[in-house]
Amino acid sequence: MKNILVTGGCGFIGVNFIRYLLADPDFKGRIINADNLTYAGNPESLENIAERYPQRYYFEKADICDQKQIGAIFEKYHIDAIAHFAAESHVDRSIVGPDAFIRTNINGTFNLLEQTRRYQEQIVLFHHVSTDEVYGSLGDDGFFTETTPYDPSSPYSASKAASDHLVNAYHRTYGIPITISNCSNNYGPFQFPEKLIPLMILNALEGKPLPVYGDGKNVRDWLYVTDHCRALWTIMQKGQRGETYNVGGRCEMRNIDLVEMICDLLDRMAPDSLHKPHRNLITFVKDRPGHDQRYAIDFSKLEHDLGWSPEESYETGIEKTIHWYLENTKWVNRIKSGAYLSWIETHYADNAS
Numbered sequence: 001m002k003n004i005l006v007t008g009g010c011g012f013i014g015v016n017f018i019r020y021l022l023a024d025p026d027f028k029g030r031i032i033n034a035d036n037l038t039y040a041g042n043p044e045s046l047e048n049i050a051e052r053y054p055q056r057y058y059f060e061k062a063d064i065c066d067q068k069q070i071g072a073i074f075e076k077y078h079i080d081a082i083a084h085f086a087a088e089s090h091v092d093r094s095i096v097g098p099d100a101f102i103r104t105n106i107n108g109t110f111n112l113l114e115q116t117r118r119y120q121e122q123i124v125l126f127h128h129v130s131t132d133e134v135y136g137s138l139g140d141d142g143f144f145t146e147t148t149p150y151d152p153s154s155p156y157s158a159s160k161a162a163s164d165h166l167v168n169a170y171h172r173t174y175g176i177p178i179t180i181s182n183c184s185n186n187y188g189p190f191q192f193p194e195k196l197i198p199l200m201i202l203n204a205l206e207g208k209p210l211p212v213y214g215d216g217k218n219v220r221d222w223l224y225v226t227d228h229c230r231a232l233w234t235i236m237q238k239g240q241r242g243e244t245y246n247v248g249g250r251c252e253m254r255n256i257d258l259v260e261m262i263c264d265l266l267d268r269m270a271p272d273s274l275h276k277p278h279r280n281l282i283t284f285v286k287d288r289p290g291h292d293q294r295y296a297i298d299f300s301k302l303e304h305d306l307g308w309s310p311e312e313s314y315e316t317g318i319e320k321t322i323h324w325y326l327e328n329t330k331w332v333n334r335i336k337s338g339a340y341l342s343w344i345e346t347h348y349a350d351n352a353s
């Protein structure tokens with residue numbers, strides 16, 4: 001893998017992956033980041049990376065749905081591997097407006113696969129970054145395994161499920177060398193503050209309500225983003241072609257417990273905050289339609305076959321994340337401009353119960 005095309009490399013996980021890979025002394029290749037910079041894409045998150053890694057990192061503003069743009073990138077950089085992150089990724093947005101999810105997640109993945117097929121002779125891997133949400137919802141017991149039947153609930157997870165099927169089909173039909181990872185909820189630096197953890201941190205610091213959907217008893221499995229990046233690179237290097245690997249944090253938490261934990265940490269880590277105790281800001285709001293009750297991952301295949309397991313505990317991971325948002329005020333302030341504010345404010349005005 002000498003010339004890796006990273007799609008969606010200006011988003012939360014893509015940024016962390018690019019930083020992770022370029023910092024790995026064993027990786028000598030080039031990264032070509034193709035991103036069309038939607039509201040979730042932030043080139044600022046990769047500030048100075050091109051200067052720090054000359055001849056190793058390149059950015060192309062390109063839409064994965066555009067045949068010409070993507071074909072030209074394969075040609076220009078002699079792409080031999082693809083790490084496909086680009087997606088519309090927020091469940092709430094997919095409920096309000098599914099169109100963009102169908103376009104990017106399904107049609108965009110289809111177009112990337114077609115370009116990969118066109119340049120098949122030079123391709124050693126197409127890695128597809130996907131989600132555990134394709135499996136639907138669990139009750140109180142059990143875990144998702146790689147053989148759990150797909151049962152997506154939201155337009156987001158349905159579009160990711162469709163893209164997973166396409167990737168598998170291109171392996172079986174055309175022999176494209178693929179791997180797929182289905183991962184649980186990520187958190188950490190550079191996450192756009194519409195997702196639960198950064199939203200709660202930033203709202204709390206501003207004294208805004210902390211909107212918990214429904215009764216707050218929905219359970220998510222949380223994985224620190226650097227652990228995910230290490231899992232991705234492990235799968236890309238050692239994973240068997242044609243296989244799917246589940247990735248999880250062994251860290252199940254109820255939303256309400258997680259939000260209370262964030263509040264308590266903020267009381268300690270932001271002692272000058274005018275909004276202590278931050279727990280007083282917690283507000284229960286109308287539930288998300290089709291809200292999956294519980295996610296939990298069995299990642300024993302990845303652990304046993306490829307030797308990966310998560311290193312960060314949620315205690316250290318959440319504290320590190322809060323610290324990052326407290327320190328990186330320039331990034332936070334830039335993010336919290338027009339597009340972000342208008343979505344969040346309209347969304348929660350509609351949702352107030």
Ligand code: NAD
Pocket residue numbers: 007008009010011012013014034035036037038039040041042062063064065084085086087088089090104108129130131132160182183184185186187192
């Ligand atoms: P994100 O929303 O933060 O970033 C998505 C990136 O894709 C942005 O930079 C955006 O500009 C880019 N993009 C969107 N449409 C594009 C298009 N048509 N062409 C080119 N670029 C486009 O998402 P994320 O949280 O970094 O997630 C990355 C991937 O990981 C997604 O495929 C998502 O489904 C998957 N995933 C995310 C999580 C999570 O907890 N965030 C968990 C499991 C899997």
Ligand code: TYD
Pocket residue numbers: 091092185194195196197199211212213218219220255288
């Ligand atoms: P989210 O970060 O949107 O990830 P996903 O929907 O992909 O799991 O949400 C995580 C959990 O937190 C989910 O159960 C919905 C809940 N949630 C809230 O209670 N309030 C919020 O403001 C948000 C964004 C999410």
